[in-house]
Amino acid sequence: MRALLALSSVARTALRRLRKERPPASRTLAGDTAQTQPYFGLLVDIDGVLVRGKTPMPAARKAFKKLMNVKGEFIVPVVFVTNSGNCVRQTKADQLTQVLGVPISQDQVMMAHSPLRMFRRYHDKCVLVSGQGPVMDIAKSIGFTHVITMEMLREAFPLLDMMDHDRKPALASPKPVKFPNIEAIILFCEPMQWETHLQLIIDVLLTAGNPDCVPRQLLYPHIPVVACNMDLMWVAEGKTPRFGHGIFVLCLENIYKKITGKDLKYELVLGKPSEITYHYAECLIRAQAAERGWLKPIHTLYAIGSLRREQEGASSLEKTAIFSENQ
Template sequence: MKALSALVRSASSACSRRVERVASGRCGLCSKIQPSFGLLFDIDGVLVRGKTPIPAAKRAFQKLVDSNGQFVVPVVFVTNAGNCLRQKKADQLSHILGVPITQDQVMMSHSPLRMFKRYHDKCVLVSGQGPVLDIAKNVGFTNVVSVDMLRESFPLLDMVDHNRRPKLPSSPMMNLPRVEAGMSENTFPVYKVDVIVQFYRTEVLTGQEAKHFTKNDITPNPKSESIQRLYMRILQLLFRFKPECHYMVPLSENIQYPMLYEWVTPIMSVYMRMCQFLPLCHVYDFSLNDLLNPKAKRTITILSAIQNFLHFRKQRLELTAAHQQSFRSDMDRLQAYTREIKEAEKKIEKLSIIPPEQQAEAKELASALAELTTNTQHEYQDVSAMNEKVAQCKTEIAELSQKLSQRRVEVATLKDEIVKLKSQIVESPEELRNEMERMKENVKNIKMSKDLADERLVELQMLVQCAGQVEAEIHVLLKQLQDLQNSMCQTNQQKEKVQDLAAMNEALQKELRSLGTEEGQLKRALAMKYDKESKHQIRRQKKKEVKDQQVKNIYGQYDKIHEKREEVVKLIEETNRETKQFKEKMQKLREKCNQRSQKAQEIYEQLLNTLEQYNKRIESIVLETNADISKMKSHF
């Protein structure tokens, strides 16, 4: 019986296969279009350190969720810890990272045990830390026995801890159920015989071997020759180890009767190589009996393990082929980009370099443009100065117009006052005179201010006429400036084109640099690959040389063995001849013996006959003598 921890260790290999299914399930996504990728995060040391979150991880997770707090891409958290429930771990992560996380997004070390449904109804032994009984029931186990329960039932089992050692023997609990689950079954799928036969006929065997390989070679009594041939073909498919190589094993020259090893050599070679290969298929107890006397169930298990490995190998080969194809396409695109960049550089060089025929015109145009720019700058300065003067004149005119309006208002008020004064003329002449003198002084002051305003107005009119002439000149200059501006616009357009081309050149140069870095990386990778290939080639060459040397040695030993074998054959032939001659002599002797035995038999029969006759005569003589004796007795 094995504990549940053994199940965890064996199930860790299946965890990588189930992660993609879990990542594609309920991950708290609310987007309508599912992305084509997902994220797997380790927890301890990556997201949190103890119970404190890593700041960068917390900021990164804020970018992985949308405004509703849902993940933008599928996210799964993976940890090898198993001392708590998945819901508790999800709550801890939600509290630490500030992001809502469900238990379906957490993959712990005991999570793969959900796949072992064949053990869920059996009694299992659980060991570990934390609430192991709750974890086991959450995973799906219904009948669970913990180590503490086992220790309470059988206290003498725990004799290491002196504090727990019982002083008096206690009677064990009789109601403790028997542990039923164990890892006697395989972690890989066991296929049916028809599926195994079909797979090996299509993927491993070829020609007549595939045609003759049937279900009867495996069940009910596997044929050892067919199984050995199948193992040889599997080794040939995986390691390019031909079946003929199993028969060429170097032997010592001092071995007597090397022909006795001819049958053992290929069997031991296949056995050694299968012992090296089958641990990759999670078969660790391959024995020599599986080759010499295979059993049906055991053979099906081994072939299922190899079939599972070959499926995995085929998928990996397809992935590597796809990566190689994408690498080739990237290399082709890189070459196309480099060609386009070179062409763009040539175009930029053509655009930036002026042909020698137009260099003189370009210099003249450049000098003319420089003179025009200097003239336009001077004229712009003059125009700006004139505009400043005109603005000052306009401000002065506005001030004078305001003063004139004020004076007019004052004149109108004075007229009104004069009218009032006329109406209010008093009889006293002195007051009239005073008022008249005041009025005269006011009129004089108004006339003086009017004369000054007229003079200033004339000056301003002269300035305005000059400003009109200046405006005409400015219009002419503006036309010239417009022409220059058009020419400058054209030059600016050309400059913009040149700048665009320069920007394109910079962008292309950046792409070229990035592609150059990628090319450098790819070249480094290729160089590393070439170095590895060269090293592998050197190793292969050395191995080939060693193999050639071994083959030469084997051939030499084989030649010696063959010579010895020929000598032995000659000896055997001589012994056969001698045995034939001896058999012929024996046959002749047997014939003579038979003849003599027949003669002896005849003589023996004759003697018997004569003896019988002689006995009969003796008996008759005895009877006669007895009769004579009786007669003589009667006479006497």
């Protein structure tokens, strides 16, 4: 609630400043005659700020209506920055449109995995993706062209997944399997069946991307691993926070360390609060400003979110963080 009140406060301050700075009619942009060009953008978190699980915060709609002009357009560039990674941007935009009652486009949404669009060096590699939801569609929307899902890997090598006795195959396939060598592992978000994903990811790491072979020696450093979202916990409808992707990754790190005696290394770590994520969000803010024809530089970003201090055992605190970049 405090974050939403802060958002309303930002909106009110913006309106006051825009009224004071309004230029003569001859200097206003076509299509934006009711306002001057904004000098700042907003980065807004979703989980625990706008919604708890699937339940909207009561003040969410009211707060965002203050950021709209009479045409139903945002008076400042806004990007919704979430560590969620279980859907494509358009799906999240549709959900936000319904929750907030204002039109949200996919260009205003940044998922945990969105910055991977910039890292083209991975796009043509054979990558194993872990997560839930339409992982193949997510990977392709980012730019990956050669994607292996956990289901594809498990189907090719069914005897590798032995934890769930109800899913064990009766016999191994007598036919040899032709399977591409995996060159990188992309961790989108926490999966549904942790034991399967943990087992198969470790298999791929220990065999340098070829889980059908018997490892003769450990290849270290291992093949690249990219982690999107390292949140230990997240806020849903429950009275206490729920396990997030960071807990899954923590399990993976400790299993690898226990087996090999070496640390699991990450090629990239994405999601809040990584610097890469905020740089990409800034790019989206500037792209919105350019699309609207706003030529005045955006020199301040206001990030509206929540801060959870698990290490101190404190309860969830909501606050407003301000990130500024002077031009």
